[in-house]
Amino acid sequence: MAPEGTDTLQDQVDERESTVQHKYGTFGGVFVPTLLTILGVILFLRQGWVIGNAGLLGGWLIITIAFVIVTFTALSMSCITTNIRIKAGGAYSIISQSLGLEVGGSVGVPLYLAQTFAITMYVFGFREGWLYIFPGHYAIIVDIVVFNLLFILAYLSAKLAFRVQYIILAVIAAALLSVAGSVFMGALEHPIQWWGEFPGAPENNFQGVSFWVVFAVLFPAATGIMAGANMSGELKNPKKSIPVGTISAIVISYLIYMASGYWFARVTTVDELVNNYNVMIDYALWPPAVLGGLLGATFSSALASIVGAPRILQALGEHRIFPGGGIFAKLAKDGEPRNAIMLTGGIVLVTLMLRDLNTIAPLITMFFLITYMMINMVVLIEQGMDMISFRPTFTIPRFVPVVGTAGCLFTMFIINPTFGLIALAFVIATYLYLTNRKLKVPYGDMRSGLFVSLAEWAAKRVSLLPENNERAWKANLLVPVRSARELSGTFSLIRNLVYPKGSIKLVGLSGMDDRGDLQDSLMDLAMSFGKENVYTRWTVIDSDNFKEAVLNALQTLQGTFFKPNILFLRLPNHTAYDEEIHSIINEARLNNMGIQLYVEDVVAQLGRSASINVWIHERSPDWDLNMNLGNLDLALLTAYKLKINWNAEMRVITVVEEGQEEEAYKYLENLLDIARLREVTPHVEIGSFTEALENAPHADVDLLGLPEEPDLNELRTYVEKTQSACVFVADSGRESILA
Structure with a gap:
C-alpha cells in the first residue's frame, strides 16, 4: 500500500500536468x-x-x-x-x-x-x-x-x-x-x-x-x-x-x-x-x-x-x-x-x-x-x-x-x-x-482483483465439498531447494511431472549469506517454468537447518488452500543428508503427502526420455484387483503423465515365481483396462526381484514403490542395476488411478 499522502501528491502532479497540456473544459x-x-x-x-x-x-x-x-x-x-x-x-x-x-x-x-x-x-x-x-x-x-x-x-x-x-x-x-x-x-x-x-x-x-x-x-x-x-x-x-x-x-x-x-x-x-x-x-x-x-x-x-x-x-x-x-x-x-x-x-x-x-x-x-x-x-x-x-x-x-x-x-x-x-x-x-x-501493461488494472475474487468464491465452494476428490487430482509439487544448480538438473523431469495442469512450489533454503543469490536463481527458474506454461511460485526460508526448514514448510503449507500434495526430493549420491531425508519423508507421510524420491543416473541422466518402467509388487496368491491398489496409484499416475508429455513407451512390470505368469499377465491386463491406461505394455519377469531389475527391458526412468522404512543406500544401488534414473514413489492415499 502506498504511504499516506502518495495519492494526494499524484493527484497534484496530474492536475499540474493537465493545466499545462489539456485545454478544454466541460x-x-x-x-x-x-x-x-x-x-x-x-x-x-x-x-x-x-x-x-x-x-x-x-x-x-x-x-x-x-x-x-x-x-x-x-x-x-x-x-x-x-x-x-x-x-x-x-x-x-x-x-x-x-x-x-x-x-x-x-x-x-x-x-x-x-x-x-x-x-x-x-x-x-x-x-x-x-x-x-x-x-x-x-x-x-x-x-x-x-x-x-x-x-x-x-x-x-x-x-x-x-x-x-x-x-x-x-x-x-x-x-x-x-x-x-x-x-x-x-x-x-x-x-x-x-x-x-x-x-x-x-x-x-x-x-x-x-x-x-x-x-x-x-x-x-x-x-x-x-x-x-x-x-x-x-x-x-x-x-x-x-x-x-x-x-x-x-x-x-x-x-x-x-x-x-x-x-x-x-x-x-x-x-x-x-x-x-x-x-x-x-x-x-x-x-x-x-x-x-x-x-x-x-x-x-x-x-x-x-x-x-x-x-x-x-x-x-x-x-x-x-x-x-x-x-x-x-x-x-x-x-x-x-x-x-x-x-x-x-x-x-x-x-x-x-x-x-x-x-x-x-x-x-x-x-x-x-x-x-x-x-x-x-x-x-x-x-x-x-x-x-x-x-x-x-x-x-x-x-x-x-x-x-x-x-x-x-x-x-x-x-x-x-x-x-x-x-x-x-x-x-x-x-x-x-x-x-504479450503487451506490456503501463498501469494496474482490476484483473488481478477479479481473479482473486473468483478464486475466493471457488475456494469457499470447494471447502464445502468432500476433501478427497480423486477425479480432480493433479500433481502439485513441493520442491525443497538447497541450490539452483541442483534444481537445474531436474528441471525437465519436474516440468513433465506436473504439465499441463499441475503446479510447483519452490522452497529455497539458505543461510543469510547466500539469500540474495538464491532468490535471483529461484526467480529465474520460476520464470523458466512459466515459459513452459507451468504455474510456479517460490519463496526462500532463512535457515541453516535443512530438515527443520523443510518440516516447517510442510506443516505451514498444509494450512493453505492450494496446498502441495507431493513432496519431490532428490537423493544425493552421498549419505550426508540421509538422516534429514528420513525425517522429511516421515513428516510428509504424517501430513498425507505423496512422495517422489528421485535418484539420478549421473551417466545417462534421463536418456532419451523415451521409455518408462513401473514396477508393481506381485499379488499372489489371489491376484485380487480392487479399488485399493496399495502403494501403486501415484506411481502409475506419475508414469502415465511422463508417457504423455514425453510421448514415451510405458511398461508395467511385476516379478513372480515360475508358474504364476498367466495369472500375473491377466492381473496386469485387467489393471490397465480398468485404469484406462492405453498403449501400455504389461510385462512379467520370473525369478528374484534383484535379478529382474537387471534383466527387465531397459527404460530411461524406472518408478518403484518407496518402502515404509527405506534403506537409502539400497535405493541408490537400483540405479546401477537398472542402468537408469529411478523415482521411488509413495502414495498419500488421496490418489486413484482407477477414478
Whole structure:
C-alpha cells in the first residue's frame, strides 16, 4: 500500500500536468460535441417517419428506450471515470485501465474503425442535404470539398474545430427555433395518433414494419455519447467534465426529441409523415434555417468524429496495440496527434471513393454498442467485487450497469443479429491476437482483483465439498531447494511431472549469506517454468537447518488452500543428508503427502526420455484387483503423465515365481483396462526381484514403490542395476488411478 499522502501528491502532479497540456473544459470539450452528435440527421429527416409509424406514444416509447440505454451507459461511464485517472482514448482508456490492454484494445480497435467510418457516413449525409438545395452539383465534388474542410480543421487544431462547432451550435439552435416558431403560426392543427399502425416506408412499398424495426432506425441517433469522452486526454478535468457534460447533453437531447415528436404528431397527417422525410423542412417557420441545421448537424457529427477518432488511434499506438503503432503515438509540439490524423484522413478518403457504405452501416452501430456494453460491464464487475479500490465519487445503483449491459446486447440483436455476431467475432479475434502479443501493461488494472475474487468464491465452494476428490487430482509439487544448480538438473523431469495442469512450489533454503543469490536463481527458474506454461511460485526460508526448514514448510503449507500434495526430493549420491531425508519423508507421510524420491543416473541422466518402467509388487496368491491398489496409484499416475508429455513407451512390470505368469499377465491386463491406461505394455519377469531389475527391458526412468522404512543406500544401488534414473514413489492415499 502506498504511504499516506502518495495519492494526494499524484493527484497534484496530474492536475499540474493537465493545466499545462489539456485545454478544454466541460462546455466546449464535452457538452457541445456530444449534443451536436446526438442532434443529427435522424432528428431532421427520420424522426417524423418514426412518429408516423409508431404514433406519438409509440414514438415516445422508442425514444425513451433508446435514451434509457445510452443514459445508463453514460452513468456507468461517469461512475468509472471518477474512480480512475482516465488517459487519452476515451472508452479505450476506461476499459484498458479496468480489464487490461487486451480487452481494451479488442474494443478500442473496432471503436476507432467505427468512428472513422462514421466520418464517411456523415459526409454522405451532408452531401444529401446539400444536393437537396443544389441538385445540379456533382456528388463526388461535394464529398471531397467537405472532407478537405473537415481534415484541415482537424489537422490545424482541435481548438479551431471546437470554435467552428460553436457556430454550428448556433445554426442548429436557429433551426430548432424555426421549428418551435411554427407553433405560434397555427401549425399544430392535426389530431394526434397515439399508437401507429406501422405501415413501413416508401422504399419497401409500405409492406409494414415492426416496432423494433422502427426502433432500429432511431437508435443510432443516441449513439453519440462518446464524442466528448474521446477527448479525455485533452480535458482540463475529465473526472468532472465527462459526467457533467455527457449527462447534461443527453438530458437536453432527450427533451428536444420528445418535444419534436409531439410537433411531428400535430403538424401534419400520418400519411405524409411516412411518405415525406422533409416534413421538418417543409413545415418550419423559416425552412432555410432547418436546411442549415441539417447541414450543420451532419457536418458537426463528422467534425466531432474526425477530431475524436485520431485520439483513440494515438492511445492505441502509445500502448503498441498494433505493430508500428509508435509512429501514431507521437504528438506535435502543440499536442495534436497529427500522424494519427493523417492515417484517419487517408482511411476516410479511401472509403469516400467506395461511394456507398450502407452495407456496413449496421456494423458501425454494432461496434459502438459493444463499446457501451463493455463500459457497463466494467462497472458491473467493479461493483460486484466490492474491492476497496472502487471508490467513485459519482456513485450509481447496481441495476444501472445491469440494464445498460442487457440493453446494449438486446439492441445489437434487434437491429441486426448477423452484424451483431460479426462484430462480436471481430472483437474476440482481436482479443486473441492481442493476447498472443504479450503487451506490456503501463498501469494496474482490476484483473488481478477479479481473479482473486473468483478464486475466493471457488475456494469457499470447494471447502464445502468432500476433501478427497480423486477425479480432480493433479500433481502439485513441493520442491525443497538447497541450490539452483541442483534444481537445474531436474528441471525437465519436474516440468513433465506436473504439465499441463499441475503446479510447483519452490522452497529455497539458505543461510543469510547466500539469500540474495538464491532468490535471483529461484526467480529465474520460476520464470523458466512459466515459459513452459507451468504455474510456479517460490519463496526462500532463512535457515541453516535443512530438515527443520523443510518440516516447517510442510506443516505451514498444509494450512493453505492450494496446498502441495507431493513432496519431490532428490537423493544425493552421498549419505550426508540421509538422516534429514528420513525425517522429511516421515513428516510428509504424517501430513498425507505423496512422495517422489528421485535418484539420478549421473551417466545417462534421463536418456532419451523415451521409455518408462513401473514396477508393481506381485499379488499372489489371489491376484485380487480392487479399488485399493496399495502403494501403486501415484506411481502409475506419475508414469502415465511422463508417457504423455514425453510421448514415451510405458511398461508395467511385476516379478513372480515360475508358474504364476498367466495369472500375473491377466492381473496386469485387467489393471490397465480398468485404469484406462492405453498403449501400455504389461510385462512379467520370473525369478528374484534383484535379478529382474537387471534383466527387465531397459527404460530411461524406472518408478518403484518407496518402502515404509527405506534403506537409502539400497535405493541408490537400483540405479546401477537398472542402468537408469529411478523415482521411488509413495502414495498419500488421496490418489486413484482407477477414478
